[in-house]
Amino acid sequence: MKKVTAAILVLDGKILIARRQKGDVLEHKWEFPGGKIEPGETPQQCLKREMMEEFGVEVAVGDFFCSTVYRYQHIEIELLAYHTAYLAGEFQLNVHAEIRWITPGDLKHYDFSAADIPIAHQLYEKLNPPHHSPAS
Numbered sequence: 001m002k003k004v005t006a007a008i009l010v011l012d013g014k015i016l017i018a019r020r021q022k023g024d025v026l027e028h029k030w031e032f033p034g035g036k037i038e039p040g041e042t043p044q045q046c047l048k049r050e051m052m053e054e055f056g057v058e059v060a061v062g063d064f065f066c067s068t069v070y071r072y073q074h075i076e077i078e079l080l081a082y083h084t085a086y087l088a089g090e091f092q093l094n095v096h097a098e099i100r101w102i103t104p105g106d107l108k109h110y111d112f113s114a115a116d117i118p119i120a121h122q123l124y125e126k127l128n129p130p131h132h133s134p135a136s
């Protein structure tokens with residue numbers, strides 16, 4: 001099983017999501033960006049490297065958020081999501097078709113890769129402000 005890291009990056013209350021390119025595995029699907037852990041790397045080192053490779057930005061990788069295991073036809077992955085803080089750099093698209101900054105409520109409206117759906121759901125539960133019932 002391949003271990004893959006994914007960044008939960010929130011800036012000004014908006015969450016970073018990225019869309020995979022046409023022709024890529026899982027083409028057009030939205031994801032929390034990251035990639036496969038290489039031999040000898042910690043998940044944190046991997047995610048820092050991937051964010052630099054894929055967007056040219058520097059991040060600090062913080063606490064573990066959650067993980068999922070998913071078996072695609074092409075690969076079985078353990079997806080490890082980490083809270084990540086933006087440090088520096090202009091976002092450029094080196095491998096993705098598009099990025100968006102979305103509100104927690106928007107998480108339900110995007111077509112995420114299957115392995116990401118439970119992560120998007122947990123993030124929604126964590127960040128979406130609860131609706132207050134009227135005072136009695």
Ligand SMILES: Nc1nc2c([nH]c(=O)n2[C@H]2C[C@H](O)[C@@H](COP(=O)(O)OP(=O)(O)OP(=O)(O)O)O2)c(=O)[nH]1
Nearest residue numbers: 004006025031032033034035036075077113115116
């Ligand atoms: N980065 C990332 N990959 C995901 C997510 N969800 C998901 O199913 N995947 C799958 C897609 C791929 O089959 C696999 C590895 O991700 P990747 O293609 O980003 O790997 P990578 O950046 O190391 O790229 P490469 O060297 O394999 O081209 O994980 C996700 O949220 N983020």
Ligand SMILES: [Mg+2]
Nearest residue numbers: 033034035036
């Ligand atoms: Mg990647």
